[in-house]
Each structure stands twice: as C-alpha cells, then as structure tokens.
Amino acid sequence: MTLTRRRVIQTAATASLASLLPRAVFSQGAGNRKAVIHADQEIGVIRPELHSHFAEHLGSCVYGGIWVGKNSPVPNINGIRRAAVDHLKELGVPVLRWPGGCFADDYHWRDGIGPAAKRPKSVNTNWGGYVEDNSFGTHEFIEFCRLIGAEPYFAANVGSGSPQAMRDWMEYCNQPSGSSLAEERAANGSPEPFKVRYWGVGNELWGCGGNFTAQRTAEEYRHFATFARAFGGLRPFLVGCGPNGNNVQWTRGFMDTLAGYRMDGYSMHFYSNGTLPPLEYTPEAMYAQLNSFPRVEQAIIQQRNLLDGYDPNRRIGLFLDEWGVWDRMSAEDEKRNGRLWQQESMRSAVAAGLGLNIFNRQADKLYMCNIAQMVNVLQAVLITDGPEGRNCVRTTSYYAFMLFKPHRAKTSVRSETDAASTSPADKLPDLSMSASRQGGELVVTLVNPRHDADMQVDCEIRGATPRQGRAEILHDPDINAYNSFDNPNRVVIRPHPVAVENGRIRLALPAMSVATVTLQVT
Ligand code: AHR
Numbered sequence: 001m002t003l004t005r006r007r008v009i010q011t012a013a014t015a016s017l018a019s020l021l022p023r024a025v026f027s028q029g030a031g032n033r034k035a036v037i038h039a040d041q042e043i044g045v046i047r048p049e050l051h052s053h054f055a056e057h058l059g060s061c062v063y064g065g066i067w068v069g070k071n072s073p074v075p076n077i078n079g080i081r082r083a084a085v086d087h088l089k090e091l092g093v094p095v096l097r098w099p100g101g102c103f104a105d106d107y108h109w110r111d112g113i114g115p116a117a118k119r120p121k122s123v124n125t126n127w128g129g130y131v132e133d134n135s136f137g138t139h140e141f142i143e144f145c146r147l148i149g150a151e152p153y154f155a156a157n158v159g160s161g162s163p164q165a166m167r168d169w170m171e172y173c174n175q176p177s178g179s180s181l182a183e184e185r186a187a188n189g190s191p192e193p194f195k196v197r198y199w200g201v202g203n204e205l206w207g208c209g210g211n212f213t214a215q216r217t218a219e220e221y222r223h224f225a226t227f228a229r230a231f232g233g234l235r236p237f238l239v240g241c242g243p244n245g246n247n248v249q250w251t252r253g254f255m256d257t258l259a260g261y262r263m264d265g266y267s268m269h270f271y272s273n274g275t276l277p278p279l280e281y282t283p284e285a286m287y288a289q290l291n292s293f294p295r296v297e298q299a300i301i302q303q304r305n306l307l308d309g310y311d312p313n314r315r316i317g318l319f320l321d322e323w324g325v326w327d328r329m330s331a332e333d334e335k336r337n338g339r340l341w342q343q344e345s346m347r348s349a350v351a352a353g354l355g356l357n358i359f360n361r362q363a364d365k366l367y368m369c370n371i372a373q374m375v376n377v378l379q380a381v382l383i384t385d386g387p388e389g390r391n392c393v394r395t396t397s398y399y400a401f402m403l404f405k406p407h408r409a410k411t412s413v414r415s416e417t418d419a420a421s422t423s424p425a426d427k428l429p430d431l432s433m434s435a436s437r438q439g440g441e442l443v444v445t446l447v448n449p450r451h452d453a454d455m456q457v458d459c460e461i462r463g464a465t466p467r468q469g470r471a472e473i474l475h476d477p478d479i480n481a482y483n484s485f486d487n488p489n490r491v492v493i494r495p496h497p498v499a500v501e502n503g504r505i506r507l508a509l510p511a512m513s514v515a516t517v518t519l520q521v522t
Contacts, residue, residue, distance in 0.1 A: 031455040033509075035417040037435045039442055039521065040463030043412040044364030046436055048094040051356070051401060051408060053150070054322060054370040056101035057136070058127045058377050059338030064389045065375035065382070066144060067136045074390055078143060079135070083392035084375060084382055085147045091381065091401060092408075093150040095198065097321055097370045098141050102126040102208035104200070105159030109169045112137020113188055126208060127339045138173065142194045151197065153321075153370075158202030158220055158241075159210035167227040170199065174231035197237050200267065200321070201225060205241040206250060214253030217241050221254075222261045239265035239319055246270070246299035248306060255310045265367055267319040268303055270296050271378075272351060277330040278343045279480045283451045286347050286479055287422055289325060290449055293354040294427040296323065297362065304365035317367025320359075324372045324379030324397075325351045336386055340377045344395035344483075346476040346491055346512050348379055352400035353432065353447035353474075353514035360404075360434035360445070363412040371397070391485045399474045399493050403516040406443045410436035413463075415444075422450060431455065431509070442466065442519040448509040451479050459505045464521040469505060471498035475513035 055061050068074040068081050075082040099107050103126050111120050112134045119134040145152045154173075156166040168181060173194040175182040182193070201224050202209045205217040212220065221240045228236050240263045243250035251266075274289040276282070281289075304318050325348050326340075333341045352371070359369055375382045381398035385391045413436060419429035432447040442464060448455055473496035481491050498507040498517050505517055 031430070031453050033417055033419060033431045033455050033457050035415060035431070035433055035457060035459040037442070037444060037459060037461050038414040038463050039435070039437050039461055041414040043361065043414060046360055046363045046407050046410055046412050047367065048092075048408040049368040050359040050363070050366055051092070051404065052095035052097070052153070052368055052370045053093050053374040053381070054097040054101070054372045055374040056377065057099050057103045057107070057124060057132060058101060058373070059334070059340050060384065060389065061373050061375050061377040061380075062136050064338065064387065065384055067140065068389065069135065074388070077147060079140065080144050080147060081384075081392060085144075087382055087392065087394055087398070088148040088374075091398060092405060093148050093374075095153050095368060095370070096145055096148075096150040096374070097153040097155060097200070100126070100155055100203055101322075102204065104155035104203045105157050105161070105209040107157050108161070108165065109138060109157075109172075113139065113172075113184075138169075138194070139188060139190055142190070152194070153198035153200065154196055155200035155203045156224070158205060158224060159208075163224045163227040166199070166201075166224055167229065170196070170228060170236055171231050174234050176232045193232050195232070195234055197234060198239065199228065199236045200239045200241075201228075202241050204244070204269065206244055209241065214250045215257045218254045218257035221258065221263065225262065237264040238262070239267050239321070242266045242268040242303070242319075244269055246295065246302055248302065251303060251306045255307070258310075260310075263316055265317045265319045266307060267321045268299065269322040270299055270320060271322065271324065271326045271372070272296070274325055274327040276328055278327045278348075279345060279482060281345070281347050281479055283479065286451065287426060287428065290351060290354060291426050291428050293351070293358065296355065297358045300358065300362045300365055318365055319367055320369040322372040323355060323369060326378055337376060341383075342378050342380065343383065344379065344397045345479065346396055346481045347479045349396035349400040349474055349491065349514055350447055350449045350512060352379065352397045353403070353445065354449065356400070356404045357432045357434040357445060357447060360407055360412045360436060371401075385485050393483050393485060393488045395483055396474065396481075396491045399491065400514050402493060403472060403474060403514055404445060406516060406518055407434070407436045407445065410438040410441070410443060412436045431457065437464070437521070440520055440522065442521045444505070444517040444519070446509055446515050446517070448511060448513045450511050452511055454508065454510045457507055457509050461503055461505065461519070461521070465503055466500050466505060466519045466521050469498050469500045469517050469519035471496040471507055471515055471517040473513055473515040475510050477511055479512055
C-alpha cells in the first residue's frame with residue numbers, strides 16, 4: 001500500500017496528544033506525516049551483530065582511548081580504560097573488529113605478544129608515522145572484548161602478510177593445548193583458548209590493503225582460505241574483501257573468480273563523507289552528507305542481489321564492516337587528539353539513526369555492520385580528550401545506538417510512511433522509520449532529519465493491537481549540538497510523550513530527533 005501525501009486533519013485524538021506535548025514543538029509550523037506498521041509482515045531477524053563496532057590502531061582509538069596503560073593515572077583495568085568498559089558494557093557491543101582498517105595489512109601479530117617491554121616497536125605508516133610500541137596486542141584485545149562482552153573479529157594481514165602467518169595466528173588463538181603455539185599462548189598468560197571465530201581476509205584490498213584487482217583479491221582469498229583450518233574444533237568464519245561502496249564490477253569480478261570456493265562473509269565499506277569540520281555544519285552541508293544514506297540502502301540491496309546470483313541460499317553473509325560519517329577533520333583536533341579525531345553532534349546522531357533504521361529494514365540481507373570507529377576516531381561512541389585523556393564522554397552517536405538496542409534479536413516488520421524528500425534534489429526522506437516485533441512487544445524507531453521542520457507522526461498499527469507504550473527521544477534543535485567535556489549531558493535520551501489509542505500511535509517528532517517507541521501489543 002502506498003500512502004498518499006496529505007495534510008492530516010486535526011482530530012480529537014491528535015488534539016489530545018498536543019495537550020501532552022511541549023508547546024514549542026507545535027509553535028514552529030509542524031508538518032504532519034502518516035505511517036503504517038504491518039506488524040504481521042516479517043522481514044527477518046535483526047541480528048544483534050548489526051550493532052557491532054570497529055577499533056583500529058589509528059589516532060587515539062586504541063592508545064589514549066581504549067588503552068591507557070597499566071601505570072596510567074586514568075582509572076583502568078590492566079591498562080584498559082575503566083570508564084570505557086563501563087559505558088560499552090551498558091551499550092552492549094555484539095562484535096568488535098580489530099586491529100584495522102588499513103593498519104591490519106601492515107600488522108604482524110607476533111609483534112603484539114609476549115612481555116610488553118620486549119615487544120618490537122614499529123612505525124604506523126598508515127596513520128601518521130607514530131611509533132607503535134605494540135603494548136596493545138592479541139591478549140590485551142581479547143581481555144578488552146571479554147570485559148565488554150564483545151565477540152572478537154580479527155582482520156588478518158593479506159597485503160604484507162602470508163597465509164602461514166594468518167594460519168599461525170588462528171592456531172595461537174584457538175588451539176586449546178599441545179601445540180607449540182598453544183603453549184606459547186599459555187606461557188603468555190592465557191591457557192584458555194581465545195576462540196576467535198570471525199576472521200577478515202585482508203582489509204580494503206582494492207586500496208590500502210594492496211591495491212589489488214577484484215580478480216587478484218579473490219585469488220588471494222582462495223590461497224589464504226586454503227590454510228585457514230579449524231583449531232580446537234572451531235572452524236573460522238572467513239570474510240572476503242568486498243567493494244568500496246556499491247562497486248558492482250568489483251563484486252562481479254570477485255565472485256566470478258571465487259568460483260564457488262568456500263566463503264562465509266563478504267564485506268563492503270560505505271562512508272558518508274562530509275565537507276565541513278564536525279561542529280561547523282550548515283544545513284546544506286548536512287543534507288549533502290545525509291543524502292548518502294539512501295545510497296547506502298541501495299548498495300545493500302544491490303550487493304545482496306548480486307551475491308544472490310552466485311549464492312541463492314545466502315550462505316555468504318553480507319557485512320558492512322565500516323560505515324558512518326566522515327567529516328572534514330579539524331587540524332587542531334587532530335594535532336591534539338590524533339588522526340581522524342571527530343566530535344559527534346546531533347547531526348551524527350541523526351546519521352546513526354538513518355543507518356540503523358536501514359539495517360532494520362534490510363535485516364534479511366545483512367549479517368553484520370560495524371560502525372567506524374569505537375573511540376575517538378570518526379563516528380565514535382566515546383571520546384577522550386588530549387594526550388592524557390582523563391575525560392571519557394558518551395557522544396550523541398552512543399545515545400543513538402542506545403535507542404536501537406531494544407530492536408536487537410527482534411523480527412523486523414514492514415513499515416511505510418508518506419515522507420517527502422528533504423528537498424526536490426534529494427532522495428533523503430524527511431521521516432525515516434523502522435519497526436520490529438517479538439511476542440507482545442513492538443518497537444518503532446523514527447528519525448526526523450530536518451533542521452527546520454517539526455512534525456507530528458500519526459502511525460497506524462496493522463496486524464497487532466497496541467495497548468500501551470512509552471517513548472524516548474534524542475533531540476536538539478541545533479544540528480551542531482554535542483556532548484563536550486564541560487557539558488557531557490547536553491544531548492542525552494529523555495522520556496517523550498506518545499499517545500496510544502484506537503490502534504494508532506501519535507507523537508511529535510521535533511526537527512533533528514531520533515525517537516524510539518516501545519509498545520505492548522496483542
Ligand atoms: O576507518 C578509517 C579507514 O577507513 C580504515 O583504516 C580503512 O579501512 C578505511 O579506508
């Protein structure tokens with residue numbers, strides 16, 4: 001069914017909702033939007049893995065972000081920042097990808113094991129040429145994953161590594177005992193195997209990972225995968241290197257050459273680039289950036305469709321293992337806090353909401369998505385400040401992810417809106433929505449990406465009857481509003497009124513907001 005766009009007549013029901021809501025919301029000439037949720041039309045289970053993260057040895061993501069060192073004045077657990085652990089545990093991180101990114105194809109895992117003082121020092125040539133002392137290696141990463149409850153996902157080195165190095169890393173991590181590598185792991189303090197299941201076979205092999213062609217990448221994949229065997233009974237889940245954005249030729253070239261060879265996952269990357277420093281966005285620059293999200297959705301549909309041609313039973317999972325907003329960096333921020341340090345704003349939270357709504361709507365096509373990156377770099381959920389980095393602030397993106405947490409493991413259901421484009425030239429709808437259901441609970445998330453238009457949403461629920469509900473919202477009218485070290489709670493989740501009556505929900509959705517409604521349904 002397609003809804004026709006028309007102004008909603010002010011009914012007694014909306015009038016009663018209006019009386020529940022702050023006056024300001026209605027004083028700016030609100031637009032009205034209609035929506036329908038088909039609670040009985042299932043799309044697929046929303047894998048918690050769609051809310052996964054990525055941490056690279058880049059800028060202050062690891063050093064100064066996650067890792068402060070055992071002798072740091074910053075409260076830590078064996079060198080791992082305690083505040084980050086607390087916040088990330090609360091958020092829930094299903095899977096964490098590491099150690100890169102571009103860094104992965106220049107990383108030699110043996111450099112990061114054994115007594116810290118004896119580990120070699122190398123130069124991180126990808127990200128500014130700083131000296132990498134390898135104090136954060138495999139054991140430290142696994143400890144961090146265990147502390148926050150995340151499953152590890154390693155990106156193995158293809159570009160400057162070897163099949164043997166990857167296979168040995170697997171044995172070191174997963175062989176329970178008996179072999180020299182398992183004994184070395186035990187001697188380094190971890191008798192229990194790490195049980196690392198997810199392995200990326202290189203990163204961005206079309207670029208920083210080796211500048212390979214798609215055909216050569218598939219050949220490299222086949223070579224590396226041949227030696228990626230099970231250790232401790234754990235068969236590695238192998239992820240091949242997919243395209244930059246929606247590069248159709250890449251996928252055809254790769255899949256033709258793969259010729260049916262075993263592969264468990266296929267990873268694409270899609271960044272939403274912006275032209276201004278994080279806190280200086282104009283509405284025009286914001287829309288130019290947010291307009292990439294319809295293309296993200298298109299890419300997921302098209303890449304899955306291409307894979308289906310080779311893999312009709314969907315044995316290969318589609319990964320979007322790097323995504324998020326990539327603004328123009330501020331030289332001053334980078335100087336102080338490291339490469340790609342990016343503050344998050346209300347605009348970033350809206351971007352996160354648009355992305356996560358897409359993942360819900362395309363839940364049947366996606367296996368895992370990893371926001372880039374976890375701390376300090378690009379669209380981070382936590383930021384720290386300065387070389388000592390005593391502060392640890394939850395960004396607007398952290399709270400946007402929080403609003404989507406109730407969707408995890410629920411079944412995505414179909415929804416539609418009468419949203420219009422934000423401008424005649426744009427494809428970005430002015431209302432983004434997704435819904436999921438499990439038993440008697442229906443969760444709806446709505447995003448208003450407009451900087452200048454509050455709206456009232458009137459949403460009919462079909463296929464279930466809503467009985468009661470509650471809503472929460474992340475909102476600031478200023479597109480550049482952010483959580484600073486001085487004011488860490490400027491943009492946080494707050495309760496929000498929602499009216500549930502006659503099989504519908506009605507709520508106000510102010511300009512620049514992300515809202516989640518949780519309904520009890522029968
Ligand atoms: O996330 C930053 C970089 O972006 C990664 O290292 C690389 O994979 C991508 O190009």
